[in-house]
Amino acid sequence: MAEELKLFRTWSSVFALRIVWALKIKGVEYETIFEDLSNKSPSLLQYNPVHKKVPVLVHNGKPIAESLVILEYIDETWRETPLLPEDPYERAMARFWAKFGDDKVLTSIFWGVFLKEGKEQEEAMVEAMEHLQFLEDELKGKTFFGGERIGFVDLALGWLANMISIFEEVAGLKMVDEDKFPLLAAWMQEFADSPIIKDNWPPRDKLIAKFQALRDAKLAAAASK
Amino acid sequence: MATSDVKLLGAWPSPFALRVHIALNIKSIDYECLEENLLAKSQLLLQSNPVHKKIPVLIHHDKPICESLAIVQYIDEAWSSAPSILPSDPYDRAVARFWAAYIDDKWFPWLNGVANAQGAEAKKAALDQVREGLVVLEEAFGKCSKGKDFFSGDRIGYVDIALGCFLRWVYVAEKRNDVKLLVEDKMPGLAAWANKFCEDGAVKDVMPDKDELLEFANMILEARAKLNASSNN
Numbered sequence: 176m177a178e179e180l181k182l183f184r185t186w187s188s189v190f191a192l193r194i195v196w197a198l199k200i201k202g203v204e205y206e207t208i209f210e211d212l213s214n215k216s217p218s219l220l221q222y223n224p225v226h227k228k229v230p231v232l233v234h235n236g237k238p239i240a241e242s243l244v245i246l247e248y249i250d251e252t253w254r255e256t257p258l259l260p261e262d263p264y265e266r267a268m269a270r271f272w273a274k275f276g277d278d279k280v281l282t283s284i285f286w287g288v289f290l291k292e293g294k295e296q297e298e299a300m301v302e303a304m305e306h307l308q309f310l311e312d313e314l315k316g317k318t319f320f321g322g323e324r325i326g327f328v329d330l331a332l333g334w335l336a337n338m339i340s341i342f343e344e345v346a347g348l349k350m351v352d353e354d355k356f357p358l359l360a361a362w363m364q365e366f367a368d369s370p371i372i373k374d375n376w377p378p379r380d381k382l383i384a385k386f387q388a389l390r391d392a393k394l395a396a397a398a399s400k
Numbered sequence: 401m402a403t404s405d406v407k408l409l410g411a412w413p414s415p416f417a418l419r420v421h422i423a424l425n426i427k428s429i430d431y432e433c434l435e436e437n438l439l440a441k442s443q444l445l446l447q448s449n450p451v452h453k454k455i456p457v458l459i460h461h462d463k464p465i466c467e468s469l470a471i472v473q474y475i476d477e478a479w480s481s482a483p484s485i486l487p488s489d490p491y492d493r494a495v496a497r498f499w500a501a502y503i504d505d506k507w508f509p510w511l512n513g514v515a516n517a518q519g520a521e522a523k524k525a526a527l528d529q530v531r532e533g534l535v536v537l538e539e540a541f542g543k544c545s546k547g548k549d550f551f552s553g554d555r556i557g558y559v560d561i562a563l564g565c566f567l568r569w570v571y572v573a574e575k576r577n578d579v580k581l582l583v584e585d586k587m588p589g590l591a592a593w594a595n596k597f598c599e600d601g602a603v604k605d606v607m608p609d610k611d612e613l614l615e616f617a618n619m620i621l622e623a624r625a626k627l628n629a630s631s632n633n
Contacts, residue, residue, distance in 0.1 A: 225502060225536060237491055239491070239494045239495075239498070240498060241497070241498050243497075243501075244494050244497040244498050244501060245494070247493070247494065247497060248490055248493070248494040251490040251493065252490050263474050263477035263478040264460075264463055264465065264474070266473070266474070266477060267465045267470045267471070267473065267474040268465075270467070270469075270470040270473065271465075271466055271467050271470050274467055274470070275451060309451055
């Protein structure tokens with residue numbers, strides 16, 4: 176049976192990139208549909224009426240939304256090169272860390288440090304450092320969060336590998352100091368250099384421009400209050 | 401299989417701990433329940449969940465598992481004999497996980513927001529948002545249940561647990577604000593589901609008592625209001 180697999184994404188969404196990486200790691204063919212979020216397609220609205228966001232994976236006409244949910248679906252549907260471990264305890268740990276990444280790390284680094292300034296930024300930085308320390312500790316004795324090769328948690332946290340340097344350049348401060356977080360810095364390099372990851376990353380100059388504009392707009396809005 | 405080495409660190413008012421109680425009951429697992437005082441957390445809790453220092457924590461063979469939905473999935477996978485909590489088909493599992501994420505990431509923060517809303521207008525807006533979320537969940541119920549009693553079909557499952565754990569807190573919000581949130585004519589499916597869920601064998605003995613929870617909520621919310629008032633002076 177001909178499989179029909181479509182991925183709705185934007186050029187920059189780190190959440191959508193998780194799905195690109197997962198599908199490529201598993202060697203699964205798919206069609207990409209790029210969305211303009213200021214002008215969402217009727218298809219996107221039909222496939223993700225609840226959130227109206229990317230990524231959405233549509234498999235034989237059936238839509239799946241929410242990137243971590245999509246990753247698990249991909250892992251259960253295409254069984255080669257597993258992303259999640261087999262052992263239930265290890266799987267629970269993987270789900271824990273992926274959720275920690277989205278709920279805490281992303282929040283403190285992006286919404287807290289990157290999009291703020293002054294005292295608010297300083298406070299967010301303290302929190303972000305605590306969160307990064309947990310990740311540093313979790314990497315002890317491992318190359319990747321998944322162990323010897325890239326797994327679920329690496330894909331969930333993968334945005335750190337490239338976005339941190341972009342945030343650091345735009346905001347003008349250091350977030351992941353190699354001296355403070357040697358394992359995390361090493362992981363970021365390993366992950367970014369991995370064959371599939373490095374060939375599937377949005378252009379740096381476009382990302383810098385986008386996030387510079389985003390930060391400028393956010394800070395201006397906050398200042399005008 | 402030895403089940404005496406299953407401990408749940410919880411707190412009776414917590415809807416998140418309730419999820420784990422229900423999951424353990426579905427699988428008929430014997431477990432030791434350790435009630436935490438959230439104002440004076442035990443060493444065991446702090447050691448078992450150093451990242452968040454929160455309940456629930458499931459400790460199985462001395463290994464801690466944290467985050468209620470990760471724990472529920474762990475229970476389903478570690479005790480893989482029937483009854484299942486998640487469906488077996490990958491697409492159905494993705495739909496179940498999607499709705500659990502919606503409940504945790506969107507709907508529960510709205511429910512929580514009711515208590516935090518200051519002033520009549522903000523309260524009304526917060527309550528309206530909770531109701532709107534329930535309308536979305538009513539539609540989800542229709543699609544998932546396919547005419548049966550629960551989101552999962554004939555027996556309670558993942559989404560039932562994810563949402564059902566909040567029913568007593570919905571009651572608390574209704575009573576404290578003198579409104580109806582689970583409106584029968586707008587959400588007939590959910591209204592019927594709520595009754596069946598609370599009556600389910602895995603749920604009814606672990607669901608907190610309505611009036612006890614209301615008393616508890618009144619106490620902590622009034623204490624919090626006093627604290628806010630005094631810190632604003």
